[in-house]
Amino acid sequence: MGAAHTAIDTDVAVIGAGPAGLWAAFQLGLQELRTHVLDSLPHAGGQCAELYPDKPIYDVPAAPALAAHELTQRLLQQLAPLNVPLHLGQVVTSLQPIEGDDPQAAPRWRLGTDGGLVLTARAVVIAAGVGAFLPRTLPVPGLQAWEGRQVFHRDPPDGAWLDREVVVAGGGEAAVRLALRLAQGGAARVTLLHRTDRFAIDAALDEQLQSALGAGGVRLCLGQPIAALAADDGTLQALDIATARDERFTLPLDLLLPRLGLHPRLGPIADWGLALERKHLVVDAATLQTSRPGIHAVGDIVHYPGKRKLVVCAFHEATLAAFAIAERLRGGPVPLEYTTTSPRLLALLRGVG
Ligand SMILES: Cc1cc2nc3c(=O)[nH]c(=O)nc-3n(C[C@H](O)[C@H](O)[C@H](O)COP(=O)(O)OP(=O)(O)OC[C@H]3O[C@@H](n4cnc5c(N)ncnc54)[C@H](O)[C@@H]3O)c2cc1C
Structure with a gap:
């Protein structure tokens, strides 16, 4: 256990640095929301890194055969220009609303880890897959x-x-x-x-x-x-x-x-008062919001009608979640912009490729 840290204040905290969490961080970065990612593993990649790093994946769009570790590397490379901090080797053990002065205001969230890290965030994305990979x-x-x-x-x-x-x-x-x-x-x-x-x-x-x-x-x-x-x-x-x-x-x-070896544990997530369906977080398929406003979930951890546990579905969910969070935090609609043509996005992504 590490020493207590000063709390980091951010717009969004993403729990999980698997494909869903990394892509959520990228999409949140495009929305110019300050984002931090946390993972229990000492490296990014989730199941791709831990369970099948050398196996080729054949159903990631526009990548006919991509080793799982390479998928992680590419996601990290794509995320790099957005300067999103990754806090690795940290199990998020607590998630609580912060009591504010204004009961009408949207709650903020306090996250704590087993390493003593504390984050306060305006929104949370749970991209926890099959749970935190912890040593046996x-x-x-x-x-x-x-x-x-x-x-x-x-x-x-x-x-x-x-x-x-x-x-x-x-x-x-x-x-x-x-x-x-x-x-x-x-x-x-x-x-x-x-x-x-x-x-x-x-x-x-x-x-x-x-x-x-x-x-x-x-x-x-x-x-x-x-x-x-x-x-x-x-x-x-x-x-x-x-x-x-x-x-x-x-x-x-x-x-x-x-x-x-390591084994995945849903662990504390089950105790955060979020609606569950057979150990999966129930979300609205349009916004990926869980049963608590301000907490979204994406990837293998979620349940909604028609959910498939595929990387491509996690990418879609993370994209919708980022838009929904941006709209909620800004209090209004967020226009769609293309990375090919938007001067704002091009400026953010300078250096990619
Ligand atoms: C053998 C195998 C082959 C597969 N092949 C394919 C394929 O060909 N095509 C395909 O599309 N999909 C495939 N999949 C599925 C794909 O890997 C998953 O859909 C994908 O990894 C889900 O990503 P995720 O980010 O939701 O979860 P994960 O990859 O599980 O990542 C979740 C991360 O969250 C972290 N975490 C969880 N709880 C906490 C916590 N409390 N605190 C901190 N960190 C936490 C975990 O440590 C983990 O790193 C395969 C899966 C397996 C096992």
């Missing part, structure tokens, strides 16, 4: 007490592993790559903790792992952690491990880095 945690009671000090589900502070006994838990690419990196990066000892000796990695990475295991740079520990052991001074000292044959042993450590 080890099912060891009490382990969270050391989170941020000796247990890091995300990158530990630079050099925290130097001359330390490090345990990396997991059997996928992220765990193996991290173990190899820290073994070469100054850790006193690196142990890869996994249930079995089978890893979900490609042949080239497996070759690197076998060579590090052979040379002793990385040690393999097979088993399931069942308890955390604290030293007298309260630091995390070791894990109690159970093997497949139900034998027990103790694995000493200074630093524990679980890398068990």
Whole structure:
């Protein structure tokens, strides 16, 4: 958890930097609304970045085959001239109306994140997809007490592993790559903790792992952690491990880095008092407004008659939402302008292409 920040005041806060959130930010930028984007992941792209970065998408208009990571890169490139700040690695945990002096005035919104960031906004766009991608945690009671000090589900502070006994838990690419990196990066000892000796990695990475295991740079520990052991001074000292044959042993450590993959959690969004239909936010299809005026939602998170969970539909929804927000905040109709011919838009987008 980070320290409390001064609140950032903006016109619109967009929750989610997947395709829907990035395109909403672009469209809001064209409306000249000050916009900030937040995402729980350390990078933009949502499902495209997290679930299928190298797979080609064949149904994005005018892009016959586009790798998912490239779609994200192009959206970021398109957004760049509009100078929209992205706050990454921040889970939005709270969304509340700010009580104003004038009960007739449209409410403003206060958003808080698990990183201590606070934003106040005149409108909110929830582009949260299937939920915030959060790291899977080890099912060891009490382990969270050391989170941020000796247990890091995300990158530990630079050099925290130097001359330390490090345990990396997991059997996928992220765990193996991290173990190899820290073994070469100054850790006193690196142990890869996994249930079995089978890893979900490609042949080239497996070759690197076998060579590090052979040379002793990385040690393999097979088993399931069942308890955390604290030293007298309260630091995390070791894990109690159970093997497949139900034998027990103790694995000493200074630093524990679980890398068990990510899973999406709708989490706090379900508690924000917005109408839901089977865990999706109910919106008006013309404005993408939720059941609370000033809060809109776009992309995979929404429900309306005929909704399809496709990138192209998310783009359409984000465009309509931006127009609806601009009309609401300006208190009147917003004319349609083309990026090809509008001097205002051309000035905003100078440098694209
Ligand atoms: C394997 C696969 C293949 C696909 N192929 C295609 C295809 O070929 N064509 C197509 O059109 N679509 C395809 N899709 C669907 C497409 O990826 C989704 O429709 C699209 O990603 C939805 O975008 P989104 O921005 O709404 O949500 P997401 O991409 O899910 O992004 C939502 C973001 O919001 C963040 N978030 C959520 N809650 C919070 C919170 N509280 N605080 C901070 N951040 C939060 C998440 O971390 C995430 O990054 C595919 C999906 C999958 C899984």
